[in-house]
Amino acid sequence: MEKYDLIVIGAGPGGYPAAIRAAQLGAAVAIVEREALGGTCLNFGCIPTKTLIAGAALFRQMRSAPALGVSVEKAAFDYTAMLEHKRQVVEQLRGGVAQLLKAHGVTVFEGTASFMARKRLTIQRGGKESTALEASRIIIASGSTASLPAFLPKAAAIVESRAFLDLPRLPARLIVLGGGVIGCELACLAAQLGVQVTIVEILEDILAMLDADLRAEARRAMETQLKIRILTGKPLEQIKAGAQGVKGRVGDEPVEAELLLAAVGRQPVTQTLALDKTELRPNEKGYIDVGPTGQTKVAGLYAVGDVTGGPQLAHAATAQGLIAAEHAIKASLPRRSQVVPSCFFTVPEIAAVGLSEQEARRQNRAVKVGKFNFSALGRAVASGETKGFVKWIVDAATYQLLGASAIGAHATELIATAGTAIQAELTAAEFAQTIQAHPTLAEAWMEAAHAVHGKCIHAPPRRAPPGK
Secondary structure, eight states: OEEEEEEEEEOTHHHHHHHHHHHTTTTTEEEEESSSSTHHHHHSSHHHHHHHHHHHHHHHHTTTTGGGEEEEEEETHHHHHHHHHHHHHHHHHHHHHHHHHHHHTOEESEEEEEETTTEEEEEETTTTTEEEEEEEEEEEOEEEEEEOOOOOOOOOOEEEEEHHHHHHOOOOOOEEEOOHHHHHHHHHHHTTTOOEEEESSSSSSSTTTOHHHHHHHHHHHHHOOOOOHHHHHOEEEEEEETTTTEEEEEEEEOOOOOOOESSOEEEOOOTSSSSSGOOOOOTTOOOOOOTTOOOOOOOTTTOOOOGTHHHHHHHHHHHHHHHHHHHHHHHHOOOSSOOEEEESSSSSSEEEOOOOOOHHHTOOEEEEEEEEEGGOHHHHHHTTTOOOEEEOOOOOOOTEEOOOOOEEETTTHHHHHHHHHHHOBHHHHHTTSSOOSOOTTTTTHHHHHHOOOOOOHHHSSOOTHHHO
């Protein structure tokens, strides 16, 4: 029985930062990973997806280069080479995680961890029990996995996101079941490389978590620029899959493709943990309930990341992991509530942080909105990236910044500025007084902050409604 101060189950973006932070605080730490260091994000999700998207986006830019006076003859891509680049990127970053853990003195165990008791774990490799570990504090960071709905037939032509990223070639036609973040990102990736894509979403619109103006802008771009067919408000039915591909119907419309990608959600990984050997039980949805510090209802047991049912975002898991490690080792108090940005690597890019307009309405909160279009920015016009906008959501009484969103070129980078301002509890007037470099896309945040008070310089004045 090997003993440690802290054991972390799972070496994804929640687990390995927690292990490193605990080691920095002087603890003897072990971490257990059943597949690959870096978890789903690094190996099968965020990083592979964004690596392929970077290549697809460059190919699309090359094809549109003549608009900027640049001639690119016979723009082409080699998907096999793109996959090899993806493999190299993942391998490099995975190696970096291994080096970090080693440098901080964290002991790494390969295998599947399951509880023997509240403070004891057994590690299995290849179905054989190999090692027993003990610690007074254990952090569960086992993550989540993509799920295939039961109504889908089992066939080679039907895959989830992980399998899609490992396909040796792209299909000529693709059905994406699910218009959420993963579905839309992979649909845009494929469409940029010439695949005929159909998205099927049972809800009334894609990206339902976003405000209506963001959804409208995103859908318009995906349909017009990428020629993606988007069917919403009806389920995919009469599904048949065989050697020739997949067929089905969405209402009265037939759909057919070589491949169907199911992107309809993920489920927590708890079934291998043997939680019945502890007093800890998942909730009715299968997730592990936690408090602000990641503590569960069982003393000494913590959980972070996707397995807790919170935002399924790598950076959210990392923040949770750091807090849990600090509390487990030195009993630190939870930090002030943090805002968590969301980034969608679609075409166009979308990002949001803090309160949205639709959330404000659900909460019956009085808010004001400041909005600014990229088409009025010199940098956007110069680079030919004029589609999209940024907007602030502010408290109607105090004008404190409550939320922000951006859609357009580099939105996923721009959101960092808004998140920092919201976390700092700035007002719209305070942000409007900051000097933003010209010409940059970031100027849009300053202009939108001025727009909250009707003092935007680079936009016409708002007209009062008739009769007022």
